[in-house]
Amino acid sequence: MKQIIYFFWLLILVLPNMGLCQIITIDPIGAGDNDPVTIIFDASQGNKELIGENKIYMHHGVVTDRPDGTDWKYVKGNWGADDGIGLMTRVDGQHNKWKISFTPNIRTYFNVPVSDNIYRISCVFRSADGNKKGTIPPGDYGWGTVTSNFDIYINLDAGDYIQFNQPFNDFGIYNPNEKLTIQATASSNVSEMKIWLDQGNGFETKAIINSGKNISYEYSITQTEELGIKITAKINGVDLQTEKSFDILLKKPNIDEPRPTGTLQGVTYMPDESSVRLCLLAPQKDYVYAVGDFSEWKVKEEFQMKKDGEFFWIDIHNLTPGKPYLYQFWINGELKIADPYAHQIADPWNDKWIEPEIFPNLPDYRKEENGIASVLQTGQIPYSWSASENEWKKPNVDHLVIYELHIRDFLKSHSYKDLTDTLSYLKRLGINAIELMPINEFEGNDSWGYNPSFYFAVDKYYGTKNDLKKFIDIAHQQGMAVILDIVLNHAFGQSPMVQMYFDKSANKPTGNNPWFYREYVGPYDWGYDFNHDSQYTKNFVDDVNRFWINEFHFDGFRFDFTKGFTSSEYLFEGYNPSRIALLKRMADKIWGNQPDVYVILEHWGWGNEEKELSDYGMKLWSGRGHDFVPPSTGKPEQGSFANMFADSHVAFFNSHDERRIAEHCLKEGKSEQAYNIKTPEIMYERVKMAAVFTYLQPGPKMIWQFDELGYDIDINFNGRTGRKPYVWGEGSLKYYDDPLRQYIYETYKVVLKLRETITPEKLLNAIKDHKDTGKTRKLSYSHADFKLLVFGNFGTSDESISPKFTKTGKWYNYITGDSIIVENVNQTINLKPGEWHIYSTTKYSDGFPDIVETFDNPVTISPYPFTPDQEITITFDAKKASKKGSAGLINANKVYIHSGIVDDIRKPNEFTNTIGNLLDDGVGQMVNKGNDVWEIKIKPRNYYSIPTTENVSHLGMYFRNEDNTRFGYGFRNSIIVTNVISTDPIVTITPSAFSATTPIKITYHADRGNRELFNAPVIYMHSGVSKSENQTPPISGWQNVIGVWGQDTGPGKMTKVQGTNQWEISFTSADYYNLKDDEFPYWITAVFRSADGNIKGTGPEGPMPNGYISENLDYYIKNNYVEMVDTSSATFVIYPNPAENRLFFKNISSENLILYIYDVKGIKISTRKILTSEGLDVSYLPTGMYILQINDGSNQLFTKFVKN
Incomplete structure (x- = not known):
């Protein structure tokens, strides 16, 4: 018999015509400034970077200076902020077409004065986070232009117009007798055109032409004045006029004068509350003016700042005490920035979204054309610190239990006020330090805060x-x-220090920026990279750190990504002495100001580098999820708890940057019979065990917010940094109100209480005999003042351990309050799956009822595992069952099983195909085997009437007596759920072998596997490709990902097959994944999810018929492109390969062959009929790789060859 494994030749995507002109559509065509207009963007055209995005923003403005201009004005949008400004709407029925409308007309929408012409709409199409940009190659198109930086300009019909060419701005700073060129252009030839000037006595004609389109005049500047400029013209018989007011400031030489003693950068408040001093560090700048409310937002000579070396400073007088004043620094007549050292900023785009109850009386600042402004206010009433603040003593850094907290996601109100009211919650928990994710001003409002802009201002959103x-x-x-x-x-x-020295054409800092590198150092490109070798940066860093310690009494810092504190001189990876020196220098400055400030580094550096930093007194972040997640999810052969006691690192099993350990358990938890870590009740116990083995080890530790309630929402819900559901309050998940989740909180609380009672210092100094790996693990402490033993079973079945008690006698169980007498220190203790204990020779508690419960399965099934078609014996032990508030089933006269199919393991109470009538009718009656053990034999397919075309994944059951007054349930009074296996595939792909351009269909069977998406109303396939030729699943091979996790929109939405629980999606890999010419889809990587992303349909880890289910339960679907093998002619070869002129064949029985030659794109090049003995002439082929299909009359073979 011949076994055929299909070889499918390598086909590489031929990109379709990019349709460059169709990327933008404007409706109506020929719209002008007084028309409403709709812009449609087609994300499937051009570079296609925005294909599949759930949200697309149009960052947009207008061009008012000239028809071919590129100067953005009246801009709407905040780059990288998902704040709704510029958010486009998906075109009905079109996944990749998006629209935005400007109504009632363009001029009104952008709030452009009637004196300005509007020639173009300027725009960039971006993803919500700003990391992707949809565009096309630079050039001119029918609708407009794309510039070299890929900005898009859409032309408007400006009609007949007069265009001011010079001056561009509304003001200018000039030296005496300098010339001001006034120049204008008409849209077409004029019959008359004049320049008029008003120097305070009315307009006078200064220049006139009677033909042509251009007019100019040179005006000699002798004084500071407000100059009126008017251009009139007659074009095509129509009189047109435009005018503008131009402020001329006669620049005076800088006054060089030292700053008075005590002058601070930013604002120095004077004893006289009607005055302030402003100071700006601006190396290499020529002159600076202070402009703001106090100058009526005009450049005035009295506000030219004095110069002191690289500093500019000025005293501002006649201010009203207590009144907020907005201001900026205008530099060299062309740059407007806010004060880098401002304590409050005014954001014309984002402040309007901040509720008045969060930040009352925000200034009404709308000058978008000027950008962000600073705020000063004299006469402020300083905060009055409590008398106890003088006595405050920080907890020992080596013993910290830190609670990492993001205000936006902790409280719906996102306010410091309400956060203050929740401190008792944290105090009761037992933490002694709170770590606030960044709260200095960042771009936008809705953010994690790692996009900072102003370092001395509290972000007003909180x-x-x-x-x-x-x-x-x-x-x-x-x-x-x-x-x-x-x-x-x-x-x-938005940082002023970036803006002061910025190359707009290259979109990066200039080479002479005092604070920032022009090019990012290292592989991670986040924002603009501080040059930490620069003395300017060192001084700035020291100012920032000093400010938050002295002004706000922060106790320490967690410095984000300090591995980036490096220079271009040294390698980014590996030991870096320059980086170490920079961090030591910074720490010395901090400790010189206040010796006990915590310095915690998110460093992710090499061991020897981290050791040197920790030896110096700094602490390093240490994420141990790779050690705690596997055993918690039931894979105890992985992960080690070694070195968790180190006081050099702040250890945690997840932070804001990692998936939650609870979510891992629910998504990837293992199961054995009725013990299933994916069920919430068991997950709760697993995360308690992880906490015990973490927080009963010395050294600083950290909790990420709501781990103490078993928070289990995916990190990618609503986008990685997006807002997550709340645990309390109206519309929340109500986790705080769930008694079983409160038990997690209580477990954290009592464990942290024990840690505090014994003290981490004694734990550290005790003799340790830990068992850090394996199914059973333990912590063993022996100290003159205490003996403590913690042991637990991280497996999914019964295990035993010899914990090696450190002495005989009485030992107290901290959780139950009970005690045992240890006579043999080497005694063996049996542990149920997930069971753990804390024993001590000192009685630390009377017990904490109910907060911890050990799983004891009252049901065994034989054989196990089983399919729906096998006969099984269900054995129920009433002694192990929960009683559900009744007397239980011990000594019952009769026992019935009430059971059915569980479609969704997260809803075990919802049965289908239920068997049992809650009567004493014999349906489901079990056989008494004695000793309160009962049995029943069933074949699931017959018993539950499961059609042969269907599969089930779980059975649910509970037990009752004949009159329904006594019950037997599973763990914590839950329904007992057991797995049913299926040999049918969960996912199928047709055809199984395909090229990049082959139409394929992926079918997901929701009634198979874990069935968590069974009967789901909507299913999405979140997917990508692996472009590497690898015969084993490339676990990290997600590339060209399509889908937006947690959103009920966008690509990946599957179609339900009518009358089934099958869902399909069809596409070609080239189009769907935007593959390039030289890319091939070797694997399809996929996750099948619910609309909100909280449910994931999957199956058991391991091989499946057409691929593999990975450790994290993602699907890897293999493209069966592998070579064909004919077992009757296994020695078939072609030679030579590579070939220059002719190919020959061995071990082919037929003398007559038909050969088909294809290129790597799958295009047939030629068909040849040859005699095997003569071989194949390939001399005419260009150099490259080819696919050869061989037909010998009865078989087809495929192979590859290379032509030299």
Whole structure:
């Protein structure tokens, strides 16, 4: 018999015509400034980077200076912010077409004055986070232009117009007798055109032409003045006029004068509350003016700042005490920036979204054309710190239990005020330090905060600076330190220090920027990279750190990505002495200001580098998810708890940057019979065990918010950095109100209480005999003052352990309050799956009822595992069952099984095909085997009437007596659920072998596998490709990913097959994954999810008929492109390969062959009929790889050859 494994030749995508002109559509065509207009963007055209995005933004403005201009004005949008400004709407029925409308007309929408012409709409189409940009190659198109930086300009019909060419701006700073060129252009030839000037006495004609289109005039500047400029013209018999007011400032020489003693960068508040001093560090700049409310937002000579070397400074007088004033620094007559050292900023785009109850009386600032402004206010009432603040003593850094907290996702109100009210929750939990994710001003409002812009201003989205101070003050009163997560590795583009020295054409800092590198150092490109070797940066870093410690009483810092504190001199990876020196220098400055400040580094460096830094007194972040997640999910052969006691690192099993351990358990948890880690009740116990083995080890530790409630929402829900569901309050998940989740909180609380009672210092100094790996693990401490033993079973079946008690006698169980007498220190203890205990020779508690429960399965099934078609014996042991508030089933006269099919393991109470009538009718009656053990034999397919075309994955059951007054349930009174296996595939792909351009269909069988998507109303396939030729599943091979996790929109939506629980999606890999010419889809990587991303349909880890289910339960679907093998002629070869002139064949029985030659794109080149003995002439073929199909009359063979 001949076995055929199909070889499918390598086909590489031929990109379709890019349809460059069709990427933009404007409706109506020929729209002008007074028309409403709709812009349609086709993401499937051009570079296709935005294909499949769930949200697309149009960052947009207008061009008012000239028809071919590129100067953006009246801009709408905040780059990288998912804040709704510029958010486009998907065109009905079109996944990749998006639209936005400007109504009632373009001029009104952009709020452009009637004196300005509008020639173009300027725009960039971006993803919500700004990391992707949809565009096309630079050039001119029918609708407009794309420039070299890929900005898009859509032309409008400006009609007949007069265009001001010069001056461009509304003001200018000039030297005496300098010339001001006034120049204008008409849209077509004029019969008359004049320039008029008003120097204060009315308009006078200064220049006139009677033909042509261009007019100019040179005006000699002798004084500071407000000059009126008017251009009139008659074009095609129509009189047109445009005018503007131009402020001329006669520049005076800089006054060189030293700054007075005590002058600060930014604002120095004077004893006289009607005055302030402003100071700006601006190396290499010529002159600076202070402009703002105090100058009526005009450049005035009295506000030219004095110069002191590289500093500019000025005293501002006649201010009203207590009144906020907005201001900027205008540099060299062309750059407008906010004060880098401002304590409050005014954002014309984002402040309007901040609720008044969060930040009352925000300034009404709308000058978008000027950008962000600074705020100063004299006469402020300083925050009055509590008297206890003088006595505050920080917890020992080596013993910290830190609670990492993101205000936006912790509280729906996202306010410091409400956060202060929740401090008792954290205090009861037992933490002694709170780490706030970044709270200095970042771009936009809705963010994690790692996109910083201003380093001395509290982000207003969370409240006022005094609200923050009060939070810290009250936290200290309750014994909790407050740590600031701060980003000094990089800054984003709204930073004034970036803007002051910025190359707009290249979109990167200039080479002479005092603070930032022009090119990012290292592989990670986040914002703009601080040059930490620069003395300017060192001084700035020191100012920032000093400010938050002295002004706000923060107790320490968690510095984001300090591995990036490096220079181009040294390799980014590996030991870097320059980086170490920079961090030591920074720490010395911090400790010189306040010796006990915590310095915690997110470093991710090499061991010897981290050791040197920790030996110096700094702490390093240490994510141990790779050690704690596997055993918690039931894979105890992986992960080690070794070195968790180290005081050099802040250890945690997840932070804001990792998936939750609870979510891992629910998605990837293992099972054995009724013990299934994916069920919430068992997951709760697993995360408790992980916490015990973490927090009963010395050294600083960290909890990511709501781990203490078993928070299990995917990190990618609503986007990685997007807003996550709340645990409390209206519309929340109600986790806080769930008694079983409260037991997790209580477990954390009592474990942290025990840690505090014994003290981490004694735990550290005790003799340790830990078991850090394996199914059973233990912590063993022996100290003169205490003996402590923690042991647990991370497996999914019964195990035993000899914990090696360190002495005989009485040992107390901390959780139950019970005690045991140890006579043999080597005694063996049997442990149920997930069972753990804390024993001590000192009685630390009377027990904590109910907070921990050990799984004891009252049901065994034989054989196990089983299919629906096997006869099984279900054995129920009433002694192990929960009683569900009844007397239980011990000594029952009769026992019935009430059972059915469970389609969704997360809803075990919802049976289908239920068998049992809750009567004493014999249906489901079990046989008494004695000793309160009962049995029943069933064949599931027959018993539950399962059609032969269907599969089930779980059976659910509970037990009752004949009159329904006594019950037997599973763990924590839950329905008992057991797995049913199926040999049918969960996912099929047709055809199984395909090229990049072959139409393929992927079918997901929701009634198979874990069945968590059974009867789901909507299913999405979140997918990508692996472009590597690898015969084993490339676990990290997600590329060209299509789909937006957690969103009920976008690509990947599957179609349900009518009358089944099958879902399909069809596409060609080339189009769907946007493959390039030289790319081939060797694997399809996929996850099948619910609309909100909270449910994942999968199956058991391991091989499947057409691929593999990985450890994290993602699908890897193999493209069966492998070579064909004919077992009757296994020695078939072609030679020579590579070939130059002719190919020959061995071990082919037929003398007559038909050969088909294809190129690597799958295009047939030729067909040849040959005699085997003569071989095949390939001399005419160009150099390259080819596919050869061989037909010998009865078989077809495929192979590849190379032509030299």
